Amino acid sequence: MIGDTPAPASTPEPPYAVEGHGLVKTFGSFRAVDGIDxxxxxxxxxxxxxxxxxxxTTLLRTLLGIVDPDEGHRLLLGAARPLRMAREVGYLPEERGLYPSMKAFEAIAFMGALRGLPLHVxxxxxxxxxxxxxxGAAIDKPIRQLSKGMxxxxQLFGTIVHEPRLIVLDEPFSxxxxxxxxxxEALIRDxxxxxxxxxxxxxxIAHAERLCERIAIVAQGRIRFEGTPGAARDRLRARVRLRTRAGDGAWRQVLPADTVQDDGIWHFALPDAGIEPLLRALIDGQAGIESLSIERPGLHDxxxxxxxxxxxKAMQEQGEEAEEA
Known part of the structure; x- marks a missing residue:
């Protein structure tokens, strides 16, 4: 990603670190990125x-300038030519690769040098x-002697050693x-x-839910949702779990139309009016509330x-395969 001379350090920080507008990238007849903003x-x-x-991955590489879009344009740290900002970026690709005979600290310093950091620094x-x-015990060890995680x-340290303004990680938890x-996760927060x-x-999904302030959900080359994890969860109504001592009575008429019973527990979506009117009706009808919980949808839902x-399902299977590996 080393390109032209980077922009001066005094360049004002743009409101968006990365922008893409109408991005399309095809490989033959396959549209890997299909009109993404x-x-x-x-x-x-x-x-x-x-x-x-x-x-x-294709979207990230297009945004970084590693590949050019067939349609659309992008801005990276305010630059229309992304490679101009290469020294301001730390990029960890999905395909990992280090020289096995190089010592750990030298590998990190070498990756920093590729971004303009003096080797001694x-x-x-x-x-x-x-x-x-x-x-500390791994400082002088060659890469081949380190565990996969180490x-x-x-390689992650080599991605950030030059103290970039933007860090781009492709499947970093894999x-x-x-x-x-x-x-x-702690390093990302730091x-x-x-x-x-x-x-x-x-x-x-769990990593995105714990870490991200904003997310984009991508499927078949298109963004299906963009916003905060909370906004994604708010698209679904909360669910209510209710257990009553009474099995029947006039109070059942107040349960929502979508109510189903499973193993003695009533399940239904939280009514638009909230839980209070339903609670009053259940109490007045002597349903005998044993337990009631409101379950907010998660990011997986x-x-x-x-x-x-x-x-x-594909995401879950890929996660299980990664764990086995």
Missing amino acids: IAVPAGTIYGILGPNGAGK GRERAKAMLDGHGM AQTV GLDAINQEKL QARRGVTILFSTHV AFVAIAGAAAA
Whole structure:
């Protein structure tokens, strides 16, 4: 991604770190990106969520200038030529790759040097990063001697060692165990607190739900939803679970039309008027409320409603395959 001379450091921060308008990218007859509009606010953690094959990687590469769109245009940190801003960006591709004989701290410094960071500065920062994250023993070890999780952490450090304004991560959690996933989430939050914009793709809904301020749900090359995770969840009504001592009575007439009973529990969507009128009717009708809970929909539920059950199933299967790997 090294291109022309980067813009001066005094360049004002644009309101959007990344913008794409009417983006289309085809490979033969396949439209990997099919008319996408996207705007990533500066300083946010933004997730692109969708199954493998949805177009996430092609979209990221198009936004970064690695590939050019067939239609549309993009802005990266305010620049119409994305490669001009290469030294302001840290990019971790889905395909990982490090020189196996290179020592861990040298690999990090080398990746920083590709973004214009002086090699001696990169080495100092690399040692501090490794030591600060409990990997001091790995500083002088060659990559081939590191575990998969540690090697991926080294590559991530190499992505951010030059202190970029924008960090782009393509499926960063893939192949990491639970402990290393938590460490990566903590690192992403730490970078965001510094004001860095984080843009990452994932097929694991839980990561997006925990981390992201805004998300784009992508399926078949198109954005099906863009906004906050809360706004996605708000597309679905909350569900009510009700257990009563009485099995029948006049009070049953006040239950919503969509009510179903399963193992002695009544299930229905939260009425538009809220729960209070229903509660009064149940009490007055002597239903004998044993338990009542209101369950707000999760991002997974919203994803199924927005992208479809097939896309949700594909995401789940891909997640299970990644865990087994």
